[in-house]
Amino acid sequence: MKTISRKRDLDKITKLSVKFGRLSEANLRAKTREFRERIQKGETLDDLLPEAFGVSRVAARRILGYAPFDVQVMGGIALHQGTIVEMKAGEGKTITETMPVYLNALTGKGVHVITTNDYLAKRDATWVGPIFELLGLTVGFVTQGSTPEERRAAYQKDVTYVTNQEVGFDYLRDHLVRDPAARVLGGLNFGIVDEVDSILIDEARTPLIIAEPQEGSSETFPHFAAIAAMLEEGKDYTVDRREKSVELTESGVKEVERLLGERLFEAADDTRLYQFYQALRAKSLFEKDRDYIVQEERVVIVDEFTGRLMPDRRFMDDIHQAIEAKEGVKVRENERVVATITFQNFFRLYEKLSGMSGTVATSKEEFQPVLIGTRSVEMSAEVSKALLSRDVPHQVLNAKHAHEEAEEVAKAGEPGLITVATNMAGRGTDIIIGPEATARGGLHVIGTERHESRRIDGQLRGRSGRQGAPGSSQFFVSFEDDLIQLYAPDRLWEVFDGADLPEDRPVYHELLLASVDEAQDAAERMHFDARQYLYRFDEILDRQRSLVYREREAIVDNAFGADGVLALLGSALPLSVSFPASDAPGRAEARGALLTAIDELWVEHLAVIGELQDSINLITYGEEDPLVTYTTKAHELFEQFRNNVVDKVKGALLV
Structure with a gap:
């Protein structure tokens, strides 16, 4: 029934767009005042939808030079209805959301467009914000560097572009203030979550946490890190990387107590035992340039899904301190949680919520532009080293070079250019494919391994073949990849263990392809x-x-x-x-x-x-x-x- 209703609305919107297209800018702006007056008199947003979408469509044409297509209008209607809309990468999600954003902003309660990174928040506010301003609405954006005053001003606008991290933390901070004037966020009326799969699925396991320093025994971590470094995996302890746990063997317990000179496992206070295990986990389960980098004598987390740095976040449960000790940088004081919430529960606070998600379908010629996607900073460095050894010119984009992100990714579509990038190139960045590169086959994407989530692979593939442009993608998988080691079915090892496989050329086998899919199924x-x-x-x-x-x-x-x-x-x-x-x-x-x-x-x-x-x-x-x-x-x-x-x-x- 909703599909039929949307089609009827589309027909009305199409006719009204022609009618409103004859209006001057002043008269278009006057429609916004008219709509708001009608809402005050009792009309609903559903009543106004055809007219509001028609006005928004006309404004988009005047600002951008083109109007939303029919399929984008249908997507906009679905977003207004509080659903999740799937649109392939490059199909114009940003312009699709302008219509429901305008309609819902007419209530005066504010609309939040929630993105995955600061670049997108600022880009979209700058790009499509003039559409709303033409219609008499106000537009703002919030990024990590925004001051409290700038945040408050942005949230008071009719339309606010903001990342999921920033709006979530602003909510928590607002509930720590003692003066109501210190709050910044305001109400949570209508939110459109861009890349909703990334935010509500991939990042769902990591809660938002605000912590403050507290007195603790941080001086013990360097000592424990030194002891952990002396232990041998398999002999002194075992590691379950799938469950992310470590366990000392019987001989390992004796070795630890010998090195420490104390009966650690019989102490009444188990705090030191807990901290030692965290030191062992830091050594065995957390890798530099994959899970974190060391920057200016600080341990900085690398987001697993976006590849971006998270300088304001710390691993909890003493893990961050254990990693600091492992890396030989200053161990900061212990922290205690003062406020926390998961994204799932935070977004339930909105009166109405909708989302957009992009999946992609896969679609060489000499001098074709190439984007090589890696899962970690470490892997991007290895690929770069291999290319340099063969005198292959290229550019590198990872968490260590994030400030150059927009410029470098934009250039990735230039003919003959090779770009090595982590996950950060998969979403929210614009790769421009010019006519010359298009003629040579478009962008060719290479994945150095498969991710535990198909969606992340899809985001990388989606950099090629956007909006009908030519492009191609190719993934390589190794028996040594974490995905295969942790999740591949047993029969894979039964067939290939001990097999004399060539090291210098690819192996193709139906069982291998099926096992990769099964491994991703198991991980998901x-x-x-x-x-x-x-x-x-x-x-x-x-x-x-x-x-x-x-x-x-x-x-x-x-x-x-x-x-x-x-x-x-x-x-x-x-x-x-x-x-x-x-x-x-x-x-x-x-x-x-x-x-x-x-x-x-x-x-x-x-x-x-x-x-x-x-x-x-x-x-x-x-x-x-x-x-x-x-x-x-x-x-x-x-x-x-x-x-x-x-x-x-x-x-x-x-x-």
């Missing part, structure tokens, strides 16, 4: 289970977080006054302690005491909940589901948190 299933597991656990914390944030917001906004304090504290508060309306200092003191108690104890609660999540699968309760056990204990901990808040406020007010 495991990651899907991990996302579901994380979501189910985080859903419980999300309910607690929502309640705490709602109460805290009311306190900051002065909506939680003296009566609220008295109701919270109950009859235990002496009657002599009261806060009449005229007693502003008393009311301020009560609110201050509440905020202090909530903030300090919520941080402690997050730490305890984190420990519970880490330990829940290690505890056996017969046949009981770990989630059931976690739910019960989390509820008990939350009740304890609330009781502790009451006790802390009583103590502060009765001193």
Whole structure:
């Protein structure tokens, strides 16, 4: 039925576009005022859709020189309806979203267009923003370097372009302020998530976390890192790279205690034992130039899915400190979580949410431009070294050269140019294929290995053959690739183990191709289970977080006054302690005491909940589901948190 309805709307929009095409710019802008007045009188956005899309279509033609195609209009209607729209790479997602963005911005509640990187946020706001400005709307964008004042101003615009990271962190930061004027985000009305698969699937396992330094024993990590470096894998410890875990052998335990000169495994305090295991994990599971780089004496995380640096993020659970010690840079103080949320739960806060996703279909001549895609900085360096050894000119684009990204990727379509890039070239960057390169076959994409997710492979393939242009792609797979080592079916090894395979030329076999697909299936299933597991656990914390944030917001906004304090504290508060309306200092003191108690104890609660999540699968309760056990204990901990808040406020007010 929706498809039929969209077709009817398309017919209306097409006719109205012709009609509105005769209007002057002033009259087009006047349509926006008219639409807003009609909304105030009771008309719905659905009522206005054909006219608003028609006006937006005309504005796009005036600004860009072309209007959205019919298929893009249909996609825009689907986005307005809160669905996920699949559009192939290069099919014009940015112009498709302009129509539903304009329609929903008419409410005055704001629209967020959520992208995967700062380059896209700024580019799209600059590129299509003039369409909205022609129609009398305001447009802004937020990037990592935006100040609080710039963020507040951008979010107050009718349309805001922002990355998923920035809007998520702004939400968390807004719930840490004590002055309502310090908030920047405002409401969460309508959001369109570009590359929704990347944000809600690939990044779902990594929660947003705001942490602050706390006193800790960071001086132990260099010592533990030195001990871990002396241990031998297979003899002293084993590594399960699929489960990302390490385990000391019996002889390894003895060797560690000999090197440390203490009975580490019999100590009453297991903190040092935990830190040692993190040092061993840092050595065995985290690789430089793949998971992180060392830049200016700092360990900086490399995003697994985009290949971009994340300078403001740290690995949690002491892993970052363990890596710092491993790399010989200054070990920063321990940190504690003060606010956290997953993308899945954050985006549920929007009144309406839709998304776009790009999948691609695969489509050589001499001097054809070539893009070589790698999974890590380390691999891009190896490929570059191999090309240099053969005197093959090329350019390199990875996390270490991110500041040159837009310029270098744009040049990747020039005839004869070879570009070596990490995942960062897969999304949100513009490769321009000129007539000469097109005549030579377009861009040829080479993947040095297959990713655990087909979507990431698809993003790389999507750099070629965009919008009907010629192009081609080719992937190479090695038995040594992580994907094959960790996820390939057993029968692959049964057939090829011990086989005399040539090292210097490719091997083609149906079993190999099928095994790669099966390995990706296995990896995607495991990651899907991990996302579901994380979501189910985080859903419980999300309910607690929502309640705490709602109460805290009311306190900051002065909506939680003296009566609220008295109701919270109950009859235990002496009657002599009261806060009449005229007693502003008393009311301020009560609110201050509440905020202090909530903030300090919520941080402690997050730490305890984190420990519970880490330990829940290690505890056996017969046949009981770990989630059931976690739910019960989390509820008990939350009740304890609330009781502790009451006790802390009583103590502060009765001193």
